[in-house]
Amino acid sequence: MRQIILDTETTGLSPRAGNRILEIGCVEVLNRQLSGHNLHHYINPQRDSEEGALAVHGLTTDFLRDKPTFAQIAPEFLDYVRGAQIIIHNAPFDVGFLDAELALLDLPPFSEHVAEVVDTLQMAKELHPGRRNSLDALCDRYGIANAHRTLHGGLLDAALLAEVYLAMTRGQNSLTMDLGGGDEEGADGAALELAPLADVIVVAAGEEDQRLHEDVLNQLDKEVRGACVWRFEPPPPEEAPQA
Template sequence: MRQIILDTETTGLSPRAGNRILEIGCVEVLNRQLSGNNLHFYINPERESEEGALAVHGLTTEFLSDKPVFAKIAPEFLDYVRGAQIIIHNAPFDVGFLDAELALLGLPPFKEHVDEVIDSLQMAKEIHPGRRNSLDALCDRYGISNAHRTLHGGLLDAALLAEVYLAMTRGQNSLTMDLAGGEDEGEGAGAMELAPLAQVIVVPAGDEDLALHEDVLNQLDKEVRGSCVWRFEPPPPEADAAAAAPAA
């Protein structure tokens, strides 16, 4: 599977207000491995950045003045993303800007050039409901260093998001089915194969976690007026086998 982790930087918050894309960063992932075949553009947006946006990305009008306009990089960009699964954090924002840029060139919307677009922010909200799910927060949660990130940048943010996305979806690579073989390929064709398991990080419960768990068990004991089932340990397999064996 070919996936592209994509991020943009813009002159402001809304394409409807005339804001434009000034940076695109793309990181390619092939079969859940970073390929190194990345794509990065600085783009002349042909306008000033709003003050708030400039504080985020730090790309000045002077720096961008000799960079290509979007129309010049569009063919290479679309060839690169064509047919791929695209992962974007807060996808409606970036896709809205990409659609606006493509519309100025008389081209179809972004989603018509790619296989599908996945919003990693929405995915994170489903996995971690009620928690902060910004890229920085997810980096902290998954132990991904972003100490070098003083300003937002298209390629830097895409690279961080690639690591976050692979961490969030680690369990999806635990099992695959190989059904491509035909009957004439011999015994075992079409059988299910286990893919290599990703490394599982085990975080032991701390004293605070154990105390909270004990509070829950105490509350359950109170409700059942005794000891809840969670306080009973199952007998070892040997004891089950001995109890089931007929008397001699």
């Protein structure tokens, strides 16, 4: 099964108010394994972000000015997602924006290009009723490291959601974490037998990718008149004192 974990960042909360998509991040999962074949685009939304949205994603109008428009990336994006099962956290939000962008191009709604859309927020509400089910809350619940997530980003959020989704649907806490040798229990208290973890595919960035990444960081440094948050690594966790 081919699944695409998808996240967008936008200029505001509602496409009806003229807000647009300014970033799309997609992570491909094939038969429950990360393939490394991901898709990421910064997009020129052709308008400024609302103040609240800018505080969330940090992508300024000047930074996005020379990026392609949605119309320019639409063919590649639709080819990438076509026929796949799409996994989105709070799917109505992202799908509403995607439908609005596609309508501007006289193209069919997003659901007509893909097999189906799965909303992990709705899944989480059913699994954890009455609890916080934001992406950060789910990362904490399933032991997925997200200390580096100081701002929202399409590809970063999609990668975190991929781990959350696999944990929610497989009964394990993470693709990469050490389960500590303890038995997991089901709702009836019976021990669950967990499937062995698949090898995680790591695709190293090439010289051109690194150069483009450095160009983005330099532009962000210029916008914030200092060093952007992506140049800082979080401090290592403090070790618990020995008994």
